[in-house]
Amino acid sequence: MEDLTEMLKGTLEGCVLEIIGREETYGYAITRRLNDLGFADVVDGTVYTILLRLERNGLVQVTKRPSEVGPPRKFYALNDAGRAELATFWTKWQYVSSRIDTLKEGGA
Amino acid sequence: MGIQDIIEGKKQWRAHLARVKALPPDYQIVYQEMQRYLFKVGPIDLVEGNLLSGIVDFFEEGAASGRGVLEVTGTDVAAFCDDLIKDSRTYAEIYQESAGR
Amino acid sequence: MKFWETITGNDLTREWKVFEARAQALPADYQAAWGQIVSHLFPYGSFTGRNLTPIADAALGLLEEASADGQSVHDVLGDDIAGFSAALAGGAGARTYRDRWREQLNRNVARKLARLGD
Numbered sequence: 001m002e003d004l005t006e007m008l009k010g011t012l013e014g015c016v017l018e019i020i021g022r023e024e025t026y027g028y029a030i031t032r033r034l035n036d037l038g039f040a041d042v043v044d045g046t047v048y049t050i051l052l053r054l055e056r057n058g059l060v061q062v063t064k065r066p067s068e069v070g071p072p073r074k075f076y077a078l079n080d081a082g083r084a085e086l087a088t089f090w091t092k093w094q095y096v097s098s099r100i101d102t103l104k105e106g107g108a
Numbered sequence: 109m110g111i112q113d114i115i116e117g118k119k120q121w122r123a124h125l126a127r128v129k130a131l132p133p134d135y136q137i138v139y140q141e142m143q144r145y146l147f148k149v150g151p152i153d154l155v156e157g158n159l160l161s162g163i164v165d166f167f168e169e170g171a172a173s174g175r176g177v178l179e180v181t182g183t184d185v186a187a188f189c190d191d192l193i194k195d196s197r198t199y200a201e202i203y204q205e206s207a208g209r
Numbered sequence: 210m211k212f213w214e215t216i217t218g219n220d221l222t223r224e225w226k227v228f229e230a231r232a233q234a235l236p237a238d239y240q241a242a243w244g245q246i247v248s249h250l251f252p253y254g255s256f257t258g259r260n261l262t263p264i265a266d267a268a269l270g271l272l273e274e275a276s277a278d279g280q281s282v283h284d285v286l287g288d289d290i291a292g293f294s295a296a297l298a299g300g301a302g303a304r305t306y307r308d309r310w311r312e313q314l315n316r317n318v319a320r321k322l323a324r325l326g327d
Contacts, residue, residue, distance in 0.1 A: 045191070
């Protein structure tokens, strides 16, 4: 689906944390994963800015590894702070989505 | 252009420019325009962080994978820049805060 | 009030005089917030204050309604009056320098990349 940019703002960071939490990975692979998931508008640039923020906020462990093509790649893995942040994200997500469902079903 | 003066003349800056020049032409164009914009907006990351060299790292990876620059940044390059400096205060903001006091 | 002079020069327009009178009818905390909104809006307006008028009118209207409802000014505006003002100005289509630079950047990129393709 397209034109999700505005709605995805704020949740993409959580998605990236989740992807990194599964296994250590790098920027382009994360973009591809999100594209395959159906978020067609997500480009590397979007993911890059998120990774930059995660790194700056001390939520990931970064390792440079050689690549078959081009310069070394930065690989990202979650550290303890990152795992805590991911848990918080899912808690918040659960809350928001349940509230919105309630609203949609016409509840309180 | 105070920031550029500070950086310029240093070996680091020359090495940085050499890396930019080694990028494919489309990446070079977008890099130059981004740099021009960032110098105008003036985020403090420009001198205190490694914002610009980080962009070159990112561009080198994109170029190596054979993709065009806009595939990597998205077509709204300005939005990409703003995302990059979202957490960085600008010199204009700092000035306004001090003037407002 | 110094910012009135800054905004309008010494030549207060009729609309702004009306705004000032309306603002003075508000409770003190609302008046203070109004002063802040105006000073934050100023960078978004042209120097004549022309673009500001409808935005200021809308903001003042919001404050009047909210104070009539008995809400506290903090309930209405939150902590980030600068952000509120920027959003107001943006919503009304006012353009900042930064917006102009943004457009310039994207325009230059599009033009130069197109030339590269020739």
